Amino acid sequence: MRKLSMCTALCSLVLCGMLNAEESMSMNAADKAMYAEMLENNPAAMDVAEGEDMFNSLIGKDAYAKVLGVKVKDLPKTIAGFPRMVKVAGKVVTLSQSLQMAAADRGHPVPKLESNEMIKMTAHVKSLANGLETNIDVKADKQMKEMAVLGQHVFEERRGGRGLSCNSCHSPDIVGSRLRMQALPDLGAKETASAATWPAYRMTQSVMVTFDKRMQQCMKNALLAELPLGSKEMVALEVYVTNKGKGNTMQIPGLKR
Amino acid sequence: MKTLIKIKPKDYKVGDIVKVDFMAMHPMESGMRKDKDTGQIVPAHYINEVNFLFNDKMLTKMITWESLSVNPVLTISLKVSGAGTLKVLAKDNKGDNVESSVAITPKG
Amino acid sequence: MERRSFLKGFGAVSACAALVPSIVSAADEAKKVTGPNEMSVESALAAITGGKPVTPSTKVSLSAPEIAENGAVVPVKVSVESPMSANDHVKAIHVLATKNNNVRCANVYLTPANGEASFATRIKLGTTQDVLAIAELSNGTFLSAKQNVKVTIGGCG
Numbered sequence: 001m002r003k004l005s006m007c008t009a010l011c012s013l014v015l016c017g018m019l020n021a022e023e024s025m026s027m028n029a030a031d032k033a034m035y036a037e038m039l040e041n042n043p044a045a046m047d048v049a050e051g052e053d054m055f056n057s058l059i060g061k062d063a064y065a066k067v068l069g070v071k072v073k074d075l076p077k078t079i080a081g082f083p084r085m086v087k088v089a090g091k092v093v094t095l096s097q098s099l100q101m102a103a104a105d106r107g108h109p110v111p112k113l114e115s116n117e118m119i120k121m122t123a124h125v126k127s128l129a130n131g132l133e134t135n136i137d138v139k140a141d142k143q144m145k146e147m148a149v150l151g152q153h154v155f156e157e158r159r160g161g162r163g164l165s166c167n168s169c170h171s172p173d174i175v176g177s178r179l180r181m182q183a184l185p186d187l188g189a190k191e192t193a194s195a196a197t198w199p200a201y202r203m204t205q206s207v208m209v210t211f212d213k214r215m216q217q218c219m220k221n222a223l224l225a226e227l228p229l230g231s232k233e234m235v236a237l238e239v240y241v242t243n244k245g246k247g248n249t250m251q252i253p254g255l256k257r
Numbered sequence: 258m259k260t261l262i263k264i265k266p267k268d269y270k271v272g273d274i275v276k277v278d279f280m281a282m283h284p285m286e287s288g289m290r291k292d293k294d295t296g297q298i299v300p301a302h303y304i305n306e307v308n309f310l311f312n313d314k315m316l317t318k319m320i321t322w323e324s325l326s327v328n329p330v331l332t333i334s335l336k337v338s339g340a341g342t343l344k345v346l347a348k349d350n351k352g353d354n355v356e357s358s359v360a361i362t363p364k365g
Numbered sequence: 366m367e368r369r370s371f372l373k374g375f376g377a378v379s380a381c382a383a384l385v386p387s388i389v390s391a392a393d394e395a396k397k398v399t400g401p402n403e404m405s406v407e408s409a410l411a412a413i414t415g416g417k418p419v420t421p422s423t424k425v426s427l428s429a430p431e432i433a434e435n436g437a438v439v440p441v442k443v444s445v446e447s448p449m450s451a452n453d454h455v456k457a458i459h460v461l462a463t464k465n466n467n468v469r470c471a472n473v474y475l476t477p478a479n480g481e482a483s484f485a486t487r488i489k490l491g492t493t494q495d496v497l498a499i500a501e502l503s504n505g506t507f508l509s510a511k512q513n514v515k516v517t518i519g520g521c522g
Contacts, residue, residue, distance in 0.1 A: 316476055322467055324468075336478060
């Protein structure tokens with residue numbers, strides 16, 4: 001049944017004339033190497049540096065570790081495991097939400113999830129885990145198990161004017177095909193390393209974008225109703241997609257098209 | 258204008274040639290883009306001069322144009338002649354300018 | 366009708382226009398605002414060389430992607446074989462995007478203290494075109510290299 005519906009979605013993409021296998025327009029190895037080299041000079045490095053200053057003045061490692069209930073030296077591997085259950089929150093939260101909690105804990109005004117300050121701090125704090133593999137544990141507790149199930153549901157649910165789901169474009173059956181010249185990425189694959197590379201600088205937008213915001217952009221493009229940042233469904237989606245790419249190496253900030 | 262200078266590799270000796278990366282947060286408006294909301298053309302606004310100085314001596318002078326990407330990155334080489342300061346002065350067509358610097362500290 | 370709305374959903378039209386200004390359509394209006402910046406390859410070359418000949422040379426190496434993922438951010442690297450000594454060095458590297466409204470990207474004036482003649486940056490390309498690098502040597506001669514970069518229409522979304 002599901003297979004059938006997925007096929008309909010796929011066909012609607014094909015009929016739109018937007019899906020094709022344009023191999024001739026894909027990049028060769030030398031081009032790919034040039035783009036990879038660009039990672040070293042990522043303009044978002046400036047945002048991350050700013051995020052570091054903000055994090056140190058607003059929260060600091062000690063206070064942050066305290067809120068997460070871990071030792072400072074364990075921060076990197078804890079950071080590589082988000083979204084995760086945080087005891088004092090009593091629920092599964094994203095890294096940005098944990099920073100909000102830490103700011104509140106210190107009696108500071110809580111930066112909004114979509115604020116520049118939060119985006120920059122998130123990028124800096126995630127970058128503390130650079131080089132580590134993402135270690136999200138969707139079996140860690142009841143709450144994580146629940147979120148993983150909900151996340152899969154959100155990922156596969158066909159919504160919006162086109163009846164598309166995330167799966168319509170990111171299922172294993174379809175990834176690699178091209179939609180208007182853009183290869184449909186396998187979100188879990190090493191080359192995409194989705195969860196491990198956002199916040200990333202989007203070259204098409206000239207700004208750094210967070211992971212949840214990137215997913216919202218897909219929703220907007222595919223005419224799915226946008227889930228609000230920080231909503232249970234959005235966090236669950238992040239859990240599910242992060243788990244697809246579990247074990248990929250953290251490399252923040254990423255550099256994306 | 259926010260900027261960042263990076264020296265690569267991190268460790269180097271006198272006589273080595275290192276790469277100097279200069280990045281700036283700048284819209285690099287070409288003067289041809291229409292504002293999505295107002296429909297008005299956004300006036301040209303771009304970095305038009307970047308000077309790299311080592312110990313206050315001109316290393317490289319650049320005249321730059323609006324064809325550089327938004328938030329541009331400029332990379333040149335430096336032959337490390339000794340310890341000192343690498344200074345970068347950047348200026349845009351509206352007169353905004355910024356000075357940033359980084360210490361050059363060769364090991365051995 | 367269907368197709369249109371799908372295209373619109375992908376922000377194809379608006380986003381592209383915003384990021385990589387379409388030189389053709391915007392040129393007329395742009396003249397009023399930024400007139401002096403328009404420059405053709407011929408005038409830019411004349412300004413750089415003062416009319417002296419430019420010789421294509423393997424001493425100049427220019428790397429740019431054959432296919433740009435995104436016309437708004439195209440990496441370009443130039444290096445020139447040279448001892449970079451006081452008597453024999455590269456005085457300048459000029460990078461031109463031959464079909465942009467203003468073809469000039471950067472004029473980079475080097476000194477022997479650079480140690481090697483190299484320059485890298487990222488440029489905007491409005492359309493598929495040749496990128497041209499010109500090296501100005503201390504003996505007053507000019508060498509060049511060029512590479513064609515295809516800009517895919519998918520540079521948006």
